[in-house]
Amino acid sequence: MLDKNGIAKRIAKEVKDGMYVNLGIGIPTLVANYVPEGIEVILQSENGLLGMGPFPWEGEEDADLINAGKQTVTTLPGSSIFDSAMSFGMIRAQKVDLTILGAMEVSENGDIANWKVPGKMVKGMGGAMDLVASAKNIIVAMQHCDKAGNSKLLPHCTLPLTGIHCIQKVVTDLGVFDIKDGAFHLVERAADVSIEEIQAKTAGKLVIPEAVGIVQ
């Protein structure tokens, strides 16, 4: 099984040279640590920053310079700053090449639920609905099952939706899945996870090709 860093490392392989990338909170943030040498990407933070750099050195925090998770960050040579309307304008206009975000549920037709659990305190969708409605290339990073052991790869989402027909790829602790033609297509499995286990833990329609790779 892949741990959080393993999931992030695998997703980093999907990041190509020259991409503008938006990373959500949680596992997606870790992806930045595994972008291969020789590949240049520019990170977009939807509060209004392109070219997000690492956390500042201790003592150099700037209250005016934060990311979408409200963490203090830095700029890089070539960074740019803009307002919130332009930030979502570039997202809506599909200028951002790749969006990586977490989810509570994903369905076999590419729907995603990641913002609200009925009966629990609702914090809000933030920028997630804008991102999933517009991005042309979205990868979801999440655990395959919830804490009770229920599959999060479903025929239909049961939680309130964030967006519909928008997710193309899911990377979980068990493997990598493409979503197309109303099904999850197994692309790679974690080295120590059997196809039978993946089948048992995937509630949505699962297509298993003859050759399934191993997550490296």
Add this chain to the structure above:
Amino acid sequence: MGFNKVVKNANEACQGIEDGMTLMVGGFGLCGIPENCIAELVNKKVKELTCISNNAGVDDFGLGLLLQGKQVKKMISSYVGENAEFERQMLSGELEVELIPQGTLATRCMAAGYGMPAIYTPAGVGTEVAEGKETRVFNGKTYLMEYAFDADFAIVKAWKGDTLGNLIFRSTARNFNPMMAMAGKITIAEVEELVPAGSLDPDQIHTPGIYVHRIFQGAKFEKRIEQRTTRKRDGSC
């Protein structure tokens, strides 16, 4: 004679804000919030406010201070975590909350400032956000119609401003401030540094003074950091 936009302080800037009004309040989290005016609204004890702001502050800072005083009737925001009093009032039904996508929030402000009655966005199509809203298909994709906001006052925070109301923001404290500045019937700007007209380079102005009705230099800016994340000098994160 001429343009009299400069006011003495937050108290003078907030004249005319009354119970039941709709206010836009700039900032993202605690970054770039008009903290002097928020303090003044607490002092003023205005109630039944509708606040349009991306977030709702924390318990003891930002818009959280207005919530503590039970001055807010309704919040229109995209994300409202990090605030226990907010949660209590929301669950007890004392506070009405309308959650909308962040880009929709920004664009509804922008539309008001650009004189457009509504915009179309794909954000929220197929979700509960779309319930009751008009949709339209363009080039095979469905969009929601979202109305421009209508706010009595917009309260923003800028880094520098001049006596004619021209504003320059600093770093990501820009966020929602420029579009809210454009959207208020009356716009109040509090700035870290107020300079004479002519001191700022016209090419560097983010918000032209035509949108700003009242401007003052804030007495004090705490600029609290919500999530202090750093790298240690020894190289670890």
